Amino acid sequence: MNDCIIKNDEKIAYRVIEDKTLVVNLENSTFHTLNPIATIIWNNLDGKTPITTIAKNISKEFDIDFETAQKDCLEFINDLIEKGLIILCSNQAEEIK
Amino acid sequence: MEVQSYNFSINIGEMPITIFFDDNDFLEVNMTRFSNFISEKENGSINIDVEYIPLEKFKLNYEDLESPKIGFDSSKNRYIIYWNSFEGTFNMNTMIGKISCNNHAGLNSFIRIALSLVLLKKQGFLIHASSLIRHHKGYLFPGKSGAGKTTITRLTPDSTLLSDEVSLIKKVDGKFRAYGTPFWGELSIGGENTSVSIDDVYFPVQDRKNYVNSISIILGLEKLLPNVIFYLNDLKLEKELFDLCFEFISYVSPYELHFLPEPDFWRFIDDE
Numbered sequence A: 001m002n003d004c005i006i007k008n009d010e011k012i013a014y015r016v017i018e019d020k021t022l023v024v025n026l027e028n029s030t031f032h033t034l035n036p037i038a039t040i041i042w043n044n045l046d047g048k049t050p051i052t053t054i055a056k057n058i059s060k061e062f063d064i065d066f067e068t069a070q071k072d073c074l075e076f077i078n079d080l081i082e083k084g085l086i087i088l089c090s091n092q093a094e095e096i097k
Numbered sequence B: 001m002e003v004q005s006y007n008f009s010i011n012i013g014e015m016p017i018t019i020f021f022d023d024n025d026f027l028e029v030n031m032t033r034f035s036n037f038i039s040e041k042e043n044g045s046i047n048i049d050v051e052y053i054p055l056e057k058f059k060l061n062y063e064d065l066e067s068p069k070i071g072f073d074s075s076k077n078r079y080i081i082y083w084n085s086f087e088g089t090f091n092m093n094t095m096i097g098k099i100s101c102n103n104h105a106g107l108n109s110f111i112r113i114a115l116s117l118v119l120l121k122k123q124g125f126l127i128h129a130s131s132l133i134r135h136h137k138g139y140l141f142p143g144k145s146g147a148g149k150t151t152i153t154r155l156t157p158d159s160t161l162l163s164d165e166v167s168l169i170k171k172v173d174g175k176f177r178a179y180g181t182p183f184w185g186e187l188s189i190g191g192e193n194t195s196v197s198i199d200d201v202y203f204p205v206q207d208r209k210n211y212v213n214s215i216s217i218i219l220g221l222e223k224l225l226p227n228v229i230f231y232l233n234d235l236k237l238e239k240e241l242f243d244l245c246f247e248f249i250s251y252v253s254p255y256e257l258h259f260l261p262e263p264d265f266w267r268f269i270d271d272e
Helices: A036-044 A051-062 A066-082 A090-096 B024-033 B104-121 B149-154 B217-227 B235-251 B265-270
Strands: A005-007 A012-017 A020-025 A030-034 A086-088 B006-012 B015-021 B046-052 B069-073 B078-083 B086-091 B096-101 B124-134 B137-142 B160-163 B166-172 B175-179 B195-206 B211-214 B253-259
Touching: A012 A036, A012 B217, A012 B235, A020 A036, A020 B217, A030 A036, A030 B217, A036 A051, A036 A066, A051 A066, A066 A086, B006 B024, B015 B024, B015 B104, B024 B104, B046 B104, B078 B104, B086 B104, B096 B104, B104 B124, B104 B166, B104 B235, B124 B149, B124 B195, B124 B217, B124 B235, B137 B149, B137 B166, B137 B175, B137 B217, B160 B166, B166 B235, B175 B235, B195 B217, B211 B265, B217 B235, B217 B253, B253 B265
Parallel strands: B015 B046, B046 B096, B137 B195, B195 B253
Antiparallel strands: A005 A086, A012 A020, A020 A030, B006 B015, B069 B078, B078 B086, B086 B096, B124 B137, B124 B160, B124 B166, B166 B175, B175 B195, B211 B253
16 A cells, blocks of 8 residues: 555645644635544544554554444545545555545 | 825724825715724835725626635736725735725725735734723624624623724734724724733623633634635635634633623623
8 A cells, every 4th residue: 555645735724732633625714623533544644654554543542443443534534535635646546445 | 187185094903004095075084984093104004095986987897795806916016906895906015005996995895905914924813803801801702793792892881892893913922912993893883092912712602691611722713713804815825824823722712602692791701
């Protein structure tokens, strides 16, 4: 798995505060508050960490099975893509599908 | 025929503005509107040339816009701004604005837009919020129309009004201050030309009982941002504004003020 999910830094502003995150899409002035699990995923969207690694970390941290964690991660990432908050590169696109 | 020119200077949030008119009646109307903010002309002023054009001769094609349209003319290094009752330009380097408008509201809107642009450079912003000084303490109540901004000021007669509609916040010496503005809402009265340190921000929520609850910085930021006035679509500047707002909400203590339209709500604020 290669790494190619990055935050859409040109078009968003965000702040992580304690275990939550506020993300603003500056293009359409929409606000998104991320809960603690979503914040962990968000923090790992660095263009380097594969989704499977993020899912493994979530699975361990919150004591949920890996499959569920991975499914939740992928749903969340798809949601972020739809909202224009992150950018997906081609080699990671296969993993999302 | 020689065109006479009239002018007066105002100062809003320690930002001097000199306004030049070609119409004496229009000058008098505006001097009344800005009466609390009239000052001596200062160096470094924003200068605004106003050409008053009677309504019957000045029909704009962009009426009913919800917000102003702002473009940038890079050849002349100036913003081009138009809205329902005016069209104009503003150069951030020379601080010279020029507008044609058909009523005083056009000038008022133009000043607000110019201030929102200039303020960001001075670590400030305009916000839909009422603000006042009560017992030497500053209070800010951000909210959209109908949130209760004016109601709160009406229910606080023992206070100095800064604004019932648009407040000016600026970072000065590491602290955030609210300044009075001439931009009014339902109260139809301009604020006093003074300022106060802001330590607490109360987001009004009309409710069936009075109470105050502390909210997180993240919720405070989410509630604050939609009320901040900035019309320009410029991602770099919008990010700067976001950072400043984050700094502001982290500096103050954010609360929700659940209130009934009665002065008793102050008891709950005073208990905090």
